[in-house]
């Protein structure tokens with residue numbers, strides 16, 4: 001059998017070898033070129049997948065917040081998202097979750113999907129922000145009234161309402177970061 005020296009490690013290999021059995025380098029020029037062209041693309045794909053993953057996490061947290069406390073009235077009651085407008089925000093966060101999951105995950109997120117994802121998410125963030133402001137004006141007005149003072153002071157915002165607002169505004173930021181690349 002005819003042999004030649006591997007140009008990369010100088011070991012003896014079969015003349016027709018496409019890949020060196022000693023160092024693993026591709027000998028065939030065509031295959032080498034294809035591999036070189038593939039590598040940077042893979043890196044970009046990984047970045048896109050990270051973005052998709054980050055957006056999905058934000059949307060899932062936003063949807064889960066419906067089942068977390070939005071307002072605590074100490075020792076008396078906890079108001080969950082689903083007791084309030086949490087069912088609306090749940091479905092608003094469900095839109096990006098479904099779209100990001102049905103899209104081809106090996107490819108960059110399509111612009112149309114980015115756009116349709118961020119609109120309901122921003123609306124959910126605004127709803128959460130409005131609840132935040134409502135809560136603050138309610139507790140401050142209660143605190144100014146002698147009869148409701150102690151009740152007003154016993155009310156605090158729960159983790160769920162924080163998550164709605166944060167997720168609602170972080171997801172569009174994640175989407176914009178991708179669009180800039």
Ligand SMILES: [Zn+2]
Nearest residue numbers: 006009020023
């Ligand atoms: Zn070699």
